[in-house]
Amino acid sequence: MDAVSFTPIGTIRTPHKRASDTPVQPAYAEGIEGRVELLPEYVQGLNDLFAFSHIYLIYHLHKAGPPSLEVIPFMQDHLRGIFATRSPRRPNPIGVSLVKLVGVKGNVLHVEDVDILDGTPLLDIKPYISRFDSREEVRSGWQDDVDEEAARKQGVRGYRAEPAEDET
Amino acid sequence: MDAVSFTPIGTIRTPHKRASDTPVQPAYAEGIEGRVELLPEYVQGLNDLFAFSHIYLIYHLHKAGPPSLEVIPFMQDHLRGIFATRSPRRPNPIGVSLVKLVGVKGNVLHVEDVDILDGTPLLDIKPYISRFDSREEVRSGWQDDVDEEAARKQGVRGYRAEPAEDET
Numbered sequence: 409m410d411a412v413s414f415t416p417i418g419t420i421r422t423p424h425k426r427a428s429d430t431p432v433q434p435a436y437a438e439g440i441e442g443r444v445e446l447l448p449e450y451v452q453g454l455n456d457l458f459a460f461s462h463i464y465l466i467y468h469l470h471k472a473g474p475p476s477l478e479v480i481p482f483m484q485d486h487l488r489g490i491f492a493t494r495s496p497r498r499p500n501p502i503g504v505s506l507v508k509l510v511g512v513k514g515n516v517l518h519v520e521d522v523d524i525l526d527g528t529p530l531l532d533i534k535p536y537i538s539r540f541d542s543r544e545e546v547r548s549g550w551q552d553d554v555d556e557e558a559a560r561k562q563g564v565r566g567y568r569a570e571p572a573e574d575e576t
Numbered sequence: 577m578d579a580v581s582f583t584p585i586g587t588i589r590t591p592h593k594r595a596s597d598t599p600v601q602p603a604y605a606e607g608i609e610g611r612v613e614l615l616p617e618y619v620q621g622l623n624d625l626f627a628f629s630h631i632y633l634i635y636h637l638h639k640a641g642p643p644s645l646e647v648i649p650f651m652q653d654h655l656r657g658i659f660a661t662r663s664p665r666r667p668n669p670i671g672v673s674l675v676k677l678v679g680v681k682g683n684v685l686h687v688e689d690v691d692i693l694d695g696t697p698l699l700d701i702k703p704y705i706s707r708f709d710s711r712e713e714v715r716s717g718w719q720d721d722v723d724e725e726a727a728r729k730q731g732v733r734g735y736r737a738e739p740a741e742d743e744t
Contacts, residue, residue, distance in 0.1 A: 409584040409615075409697055412636045414668040416577040433708050447577075450667060452645040455657030459717030463659075466670055468580045477620040489623030491631075491701040494708075499618060500582040500699045502634055504672060506709060529577055531668045533659040537719045540601050540662075541674060542710040549627030551705045 416529035418446040418515075420467060422522045427471045429565055432482050433494070434505050434521040436563035442507070442522035444530060446515040454533075458512045462536035463519070468529040469501035483559040484550060492549060503528070506536055584697035586614040586683075588635060590690045595639045597733055600650050601662070602673050602689040604731035610675070610690035612698060614683040622701075626680045630704035631687070636697045637669035651727040652718060660717060671696070674704055 422442035424430035431437035444465065446454065457463070478487045479495040490498055508520040517533075590610035592598040599605035612633065614622065625631065646655045647663040658666055676688040685701075 409587075411581045411583045412638075412697065412699070413579045413581045414670070415579045417667050419577075435708050450645065450659075453658040453667070454660070455646060455655075456660035456718055457657055459715065460660065460719075461713070461715040462711050464672065466668075466672070470580075477618065478623060487623075489625055490621040491618075492622070492624035492628065492703050494702060494705075498700055499585050499621070500634075502582070502670070502700050504632065504634070504702065506711065529580065531580070532666055532670050534662060534672065535660050535717060535719070536711065536714060537662075537716045538711070538714040539716075539719075539724070540603050542714075543630050543674065543704065543706065545629070546704060546706040546710075547627060547629040548705045548707075549703060550624055551628075551703070551707075556707070 414531050416468065416531060417450050418444060418530040420444055420465060420524050420528040420530055422524050422526045424525050427525055430525050431523040431565055432563045434507055434523045436560055437521050437523040439520055440522050442519050442524065444517035444519060446517070446530070448515050451515045454512055457509070457533070457535065460509055460535040462506055463509045464534040464536060465505050465507055465524065465530060466532040466534065467503045467524065468531060469496040469503045470529055471525055472496035472498070472501040475499050482562050483554045486550065488550060582699050584636065584699060585618050586612060586698040588612055588633060588692050588696040588698055590692050590694045592693050595693055598693050599691040599733055600731045602675055602691045604728055605689050605691040607688055608690050610687050610692065612685035612687060614685070614698070616683050619683045622680055625677070625701070625703065628677055628703040630674055631677045632702040632704060633673050633675055633692065633698060634700040634702065635671045635692065636699060637664040637671045638697055639693055640664035640666070640669040643667050650730050651722045654718065656718060
């Protein structure tokens with residue numbers, strides 16, 4: 409099938425400077441602030457976005473390792489099909505993160521709960537609309553067996569490995 | 577910024593043959609069945625996916641009209657910033673749909689609630705994990721003002737404009 413080409417529309421800025429230190433999910437990056445710098449030519453597209461509390465960022469996982477059809481996810485010690493995981497080592501390294509939108513100033517979005525590597529190329533922004541994007545009666549496969557406390561410890565990764573100064 | 581190139585990993589098959597007849601959201605496509613035909617070389621990546629009840633399909637909106645930074649969404653008669661809508665006319669036409677996973681057979685996924693045009697190139701599949709992907713205390717901007725009944729009527733579009741035989 410023909411390749412599809414996309415051009416980044418901005419850059420995601422976060423405190424996560426190394427892939428290995430980046431939390432694996434927004435849920436494990438609570439309160440961590442980031443900035444989305446949209447290229448100025450797209451600023452008109454942000455109209456009305458400020459009134460949404462949560463948005464999806466869709467981005468290029470530009471530092472993902474080589475693709476692999478099976479991976480051992482962070483939260484469990486079993487080999488799993490790549491499409492049953494959120495691992496970045498996907499055939500097409502496209503990331504989707506649901507983050508809190510704190511504010512919009514010009515072409516910059518202030519966001520929270522970012523589990524994204526600094527410098528990540530942004531491809532799209534979509535609003536989170538609860539009546540479309542939330543489901544009840546969900547089965548989440550192997551994720552339902554994950555020990556949440558252990559997962560959280562592993563999932564935050566480098567970010568809280570060393571206590572921040574205000575935590576000591 | 578440098579363009580990013582992705583190669584489709586499969587094709588989404590649905591009863592929606594024309595963009596103008598395609599429901600605008602999975603919520604308005606309840607029970608509509610579709611098929612995801614993954615290229616055989618990726619089949620190993622589907623391991624463990626059967627145990628998830630819902631998945632995200634990420635795809636190329638290959639029939640989207642020309643990009644526009646402001647659009648009038650289907651559900652409301654106001655011009656809105658493109659990033660505050662789910663309109664396909666985005667700078668990068670990437671679609672994300674949350675669908676029900678009914679079954680996996682070889683390289684084919686059987687799904688329900690598809691709001692996707694037939695023949696759409698698939699880019700990625702991700703599992704829906706409720707503790708990561710569902711948020712409480714959400715504000716959904718202009719979408720919170722939409723009259724749900726009117727939106728549903730418009731949102732299903734062609735699909736139920738004519739009653740199906742079993743409805744007459």
